[in-house]
Amino acid sequence: MTIELRGINKKYENKVVLDNITLTLREKFSTILGESGCGKTTLLKILAGLVTPDNGEIMLNKNKLFSKSEKVNLRPNQRNLAMVFQDFALWPHMTVFDNVAYSLKGNKEEKAAKVMDALRMVQLEEFAQRRPSELSGGQQQRVSLARALAPRPKVILFDEALSALDAVLREKMQTDIVQLISQTDSQAVFVTHDQHEAMSMSDQIIVMEKGRVSQIGTPKEIYEEPANHYVANFIGKINLLEKDVLIRPEFVHASKGDSKHLHRIFRVLRSQFTGNCYIIHGEVDGNPWLFYSETPFVPGEQCDVYFEEQQLIKIGGY
Ligand SMILES: Nc1ncnc2c1ncn2[C@@H]1O[C@H](COP(=O)(O)OP(=O)(O)O)[C@@H](O)[C@H]1O
Ligand SMILES: [Mg+2]
Known part of the structure; x- marks a missing residue:
């Protein structure tokens, strides 16, 4: 399946919210990642047909969902998409069964079979007759x-769908959702501001900044070859070596191994205990740096830190 967005623009009262978004989503699980306010929800709603863009085209395979120039704008229920929201958006006065059945087509038996199938997939078939208020957040x-x-x-859109859940449940749901999607013929477009969530769930990540696409790639590509400083900073921690040259903290060590050729003097500011290691915060050449260590360092202490040339990230150097 292919979702294609071409030249999508959206303004609200002269404020540009989406600036010429052109994107092709082909992977089973794509995630749109960006800070709050960068336009993720607006983009998802435009895909779903809940918001109309000012310009551009949207295609799902060979079907035109929207075209400004050709005056095509399919209604949400004609687009073959479904959306999952952060706040669940369930009808409180309806049972679980009726909530799931709500927008299904077909006769009573067909609908009931589809509802029970879906409830089985999420392991809630015993809860069909409950109301949402009688369920936990995770169950809702x-x-x-x-x-x-x-x-x-064809496509399921998730808008910050796990943000309302606590950390443990959230991690479980991340795994469950990826697995569920893999068992269906649906493609997922997942929106989040959480880089760990994006990294752990996605085949492809689209990083957005202020209404624009900054980079598209696999989680590994985006982590190892960030297109610019914004992406490098947003996806994990960085130490700045010089303009446009960075190193990730996991490649910095206070001991000189066999192959670590480069070194700098590191002034320790603080050791932060995290459970499985210490994060050593400090300074190199006036830039804030950090690295991970099994033992704490004393504030004020200076030490040599070592790293390898091949682990450096060169912005714009790929
Ligand atoms: N209906 C609206 N009217 C006016 N401004 C809006 C509307 N919807 C969103 N915006 C603005 O568009 C920008 C992007 O919003 P949104 O798409 O919700 O971002 P995100 O989901 O990434 O947090 C924000 O500055 C927001 O205030
Ligand atoms: Mg949003």
Whole structure:
């Protein structure tokens, strides 16, 4: 399946929210990653048909969902997409069963089979007759997931769908969602501001900054070859060596191994205990640096830190 956005623009009261977005989403699981306010929800709503862009075209395979020039604008229910929201968006007065059945087509038996199928996928078939208020947050989110899965849409859009869940449940749901999607014929477009979530779930990440696409790539490409300083900073921690040359903290060590040729003098400011290691915060040539260590360092202490040439990230150097 291919979702194509071409030249999508959106302004609200003269404020540019999306600036000429051109994107092709082909992977099973794509994630749009960016800070709050960068336009992620607006982009997802434009895909879903809930917001109309000022310009551009949207294609799903060979179907035109939107074209400004050709005056095409399919309604949300004609687009073969489903959406999962952060706040679940369930009807409080309806049972789980009726919430999932709500937008399904077909006769009563067909609908019931689709509902129970979807509830089975999210392991909630015993909860069909409950109301949302009688479920935990995680269960409510699984109901909204079942509601999205039930019509077997071509694409499922997730808008910060796990942000309301606590950390442990959230990690479990990240794994569950990727697995569920892999069992369906649907493609996922997932929106988040959380880089760890994006990294751990996605085949492809689209990094957005202020209404524009900064970089598209696999999690590994984006981490190892960030297109600019914004992406490098946003996806993990960095130490600045010189203009446009960076090193990730995991490649910096206080001991000189066999192959570590480069070194700098590191002035320790603080050792932060995290459970499995210490993060040593400090300074190199006036830039804030950090690295990981099994033992703490004393504030004020100076030490040599070592790293390898081949681990350097050169912005714009690829
Ligand atoms: N209906 C609207 N009217 C006016 N401004 C809006 C509207 N929706 C979103 N915006 C603005 O567009 C920008 C992007 O919003 P949004 O797409 O919600 O970002 P994100 O989901 O990345 O946090 C924000 O500055 C927001 O205030
Ligand atoms: Mg949003």
